[in-house]
Amino acid sequence: MNIKKEVAELKDELISLRRDFHKHPELGFEEFRTGKIVAKYLKDLGLEVEEGVAQTGVVGLLKGDNPGKTLMLRTDMDALPVEEETGLDFASLEKGKMHACGHDGHLSMMLIAAKILSKKKDKIKGNIKFVFQPNEEDAGAHVMIDEGVLEDPKVDAALGMHLWSPIESGKLGITAGPLMASSYYFTLTVNGMGGHGGAPHTAINPILPGIDMMKALQEMVVNEIDALKPTIVTFGKINSGTSPIIIPEKVVIEGSLRCLHDGSKEIQERFREIVEGIAKTSRTKARLEFKCGNTLLNNDEAITSLAKRAGKEVVGEENILDTDISVMLGEDFSEFSNEVPSTFIFVGVADEKKGTDYPHHHPKFNIDEDSLALGVEMHVRSALEYLS
Known part of the structure; x- marks a missing residue:
């Protein structure tokens, strides 16, 4: 069974799929064209297909010839509200929309992996759920979970991956433990009492207490939190x-x-506590609201070890990075990893000569298409390793 050869034979289709998705980006919960293409592709492979999961998501079920566990392979589908500046022949045809995070590549890798795995039912003990998730950029995973994506059949483990420009092409980032940070978005409203700028004593100015709160919260991070527990408070917008x-x-x-x-x-x-304390001393009133963007993505030890074994076959042990790859960015695959043993893998795409080393969400973001085959092979080998 020469998996590398099987993947190589499908390289042209792999790249063609990626470029088509790239030309036609769709934002979260608007992935109607994308979903239809995915559903038809999976049906043509003979999979059981459920459409309209979490509005625009698709789930394909591959049943092996022998009973066993169920592995979920998950990919995301949505693009970003970014105006593309790559100049590619297959650049986005949708004004103000772009696959600036690699989800177009994720989609194509998963479809080709499904094609290869659908021909290996005799080697699969159990099931594979191919989950195509909408709206990753704004936490669509929990909607799929609420609608039962982890049931019928019950998912025993999950694997996801991300094409990753901070890592060089030809390398994989695979590590157990915390990989991507939790992210909570906050809105802090400080209410005072309006008045004339020439008579501040007759008013209660909320601006200075707001600034004091910002300074105090930064000092909290520096002085109260263990430096070995990475924590960031970022202020991105002020309006007054x-x-x-x-x-x-x-x-x-x-x-x-x-x-x-x-x-x-x-x-x-x-x-x-800090916000309310400053509000009290400044005679203002403060309202603080948190919205969960993503919970902590924490890779399971056993599933990560399995992925590393597969990765050695894909790129060689010397090209697997397992230290200094954790980031403070969020990823809502964490919603799945909170429910079942899971691992999330980085597939390097950075090649300066090809111009694929721009950061994610940049208008010139692009991926090294040679890396797509590595992602496909990781899906295939990991699935067979888990269900063999």
């Missing part, structure tokens, strides 16, 4: 006032809290 001579009624501050450890809840509680 209409005129330089009018003291505003309120200031609205928005940002994110990210943790590469399990202590996010405690930090949120301390966050609230």
